[in-house]
Amino acid sequence: MTAIRRLMVQGQLPPVSHYCHVARAGNLIWVSGAIGVAADGSVPDDVVTQAELAMASIDACLTAAGANATHVVKVNIYLTDINDRAKINPARQRYFGEHRPASTLVGVTALVLPNAKVEIEATAVIPEATAP
Numbered sequence: 001m002t003a004i005r006r007l008m009v010q011g012q013l014p015p016v017s018h019y020c021h022v023a024r025a026g027n028l029i030w031v032s033g034a035i036g037v038a039a040d041g042s043v044p045d046d047v048v049t050q051a052e053l054a055m056a057s058i059d060a061c062l063t064a065a066g067a068n069a070t071h072v073v074k075v076n077i078y079l080t081d082i083n084d085r086a087k088i089n090p091a092r093q094r095y096f097g098e099h100r101p102a103s104t105l106v107g108v109t110a111l112v113l114p115n116a117k118v119e120i121e122a123t124a125v126i127p128e129a130t131a132p
Helices: 047-064 082-096
Strands: 004-007 022-025 028-035 072-079 102-107 118-125
Touching: 022 047, 028 047, 047 082, 047 118, 072 082, 082 102
Parallel strands: 072 102
Antiparallel strands: 004 022, 022 028, 028 118, 072 118
16 A cells, blocks of 8 residues: 655645645655745735745645656646736746646635735656656
8 A cells, every 4th residue: 555645844834724735645746735925924916926936835845745847747726816827827837847737727716815816736746767
């Protein structure tokens, strides 16, 4: 039976409910939804800055689980203003580069923090040859 590792990642926003930052079972990794929170706990007004911070959080979680952006196979993005997609897309392109994951984009009325405009979650797969 595959062991499940549930990780709390230092430096990340503490969970606002009952969950871990990232879970890994074998070569599969699930990163909980990340919002754009600065190191001081503030939420920047700019959706692009929020998206960049959210992706940095995802990156830290992937690293803690032994993965990186090239292993991401699926992202789900939640925006409070669907028209912000064009604004955050360049940040996505910088982060993922040529490794385009499958993606879902959903417009929502609100996120967990009142000023949050974007939340991103990711699923990754580490090729069998490099899975521990």
